[in-house]
Amino acid sequence: MPSGGVQRVLGVGGGAAGCETLMSVLTQLRKQRPDIDWQGHLLTAANALLPEAGRLPRWLTRRALSQAGITIHVEQRGEALVEGGVTTQDGTRIEADIVLWATGAIGHSWLASTELPLDKHHFIQVENTLEVTGQPTIFAAGDCAALTPALPNAGVYAVRMGPHLADNLRRACHGEPLLPWQPPERVLALIGTGDGRAIASRGGFGVSGRWVWQWKKRIDARFIARFNPPFEG
Template identity: 70%
Template structure:
């Protein structure tokens, strides 16, 4: 008798799962049936989002064609996100009501944000930077609002979150808004709870980023934690007001809300705890990677930053381990890199490269970043799309 196929379910279409699908496309396994559940047949690559926000490329040029990639891998794609999972009975419930059985499953669903409270009448306009999958809807709504502003007005844009992503996002957004409405005076402010810009980076990358922010007419407030939105701006944890008309919220990353109602081991931020093989702690046959995953505290003293580069690095090991789990074979350990290269676009056709204490900037860095991002996306997409 032919044994039944092992059912592998990929929950979410993040960067790590793109590598999984690529691996099965390159080396098919006729004993494994793969199902992908995602809210869309297209998935944005986070590295290209700042270029899109700055108007340097189209939305489509930032997206991985999950449908085409699934087809290459012989996987079934269901465009309905997961909303519940039972690790014991081994099934996933989707938003459309469908129930999908699995033997092995993997989470790569990204993260969302803990949004600020709003108090009083007419708080500033809020643009939440996560979840990434629906950012294009929120960005379009903001641009439509900006298009209706009266001529000659003054607009204050405040970004709450001072990491590399917060800096890059604010500079990109400011560049696009200034291009869209050059008749408006735009003023930017970056609010960082840290006492330094780009914590963990060396002096030179921090200096280059500070210079780029200054050139973009963006003021940086250190040691300040944005807490809520009130009439006129952002209320800080110290009770002070930062004047704002538009607020970009890029801090307080948390796990997807539906995970709270599952039996999965979550940390305080709602991320799924995994061990060094990316297998969920205490849940054999379940895996998690990318932003939605967090190493068990006993394995790592400090959490990994929520950056797409880690999902990219985890992808090949995750692919090996999912195949191995389906065949009850030993799993491979993933070791986080000690340093990663960060390429930070500055919204003006330039970029900053940062790796540890090393840093350099220029137009050529931006062109280098765009080539890297384009190659990454093209790797997973059909040639005829490009």
């Protein structure tokens, strides 16, 4: 890529993954190629960022995006990836050299060819016991499971479903009654802003800083370490 040019990076999706990914990618690109003018744009179908978060975390995220020089386009639904950019639902064409598409998870397409009951996002409908609705002895957990009321797709829910799933599988094998899973009322989200800081969001509470990024790294490292066998040198 020749020096001195302009490159437009467009993120589609104003949820936590879309905001975090765009800020992190822009930081890295600017660090690696400071001779290029990297411009950031974020497109979101909703009228606000992080629609499921409280006002303070939403404001902190908007501030972090603006500090990263990212222009936010609200109420613009990305429709298709086309040569040189993205078209929106109203037919507008937004130019981009790099596109990051993060508009929320959907279920795997093969699920549609099964008898499993699916919700509108193609996730498997389950009871609060994690047993598939109308299909006793089949269970689903994590992002692929759709509970009523619906929960956001987040690892914090997925990991908490795991032990409960194991317990109910054991109960099903022994013919014992299944236990309902109770999701936590509020969960903590830690969103990296690419500049060595992160935003913590829990319900209406929000805070940002370098210590939040260090906290996020510690939590993630501790979680991953549980699955790594000890090193035998």
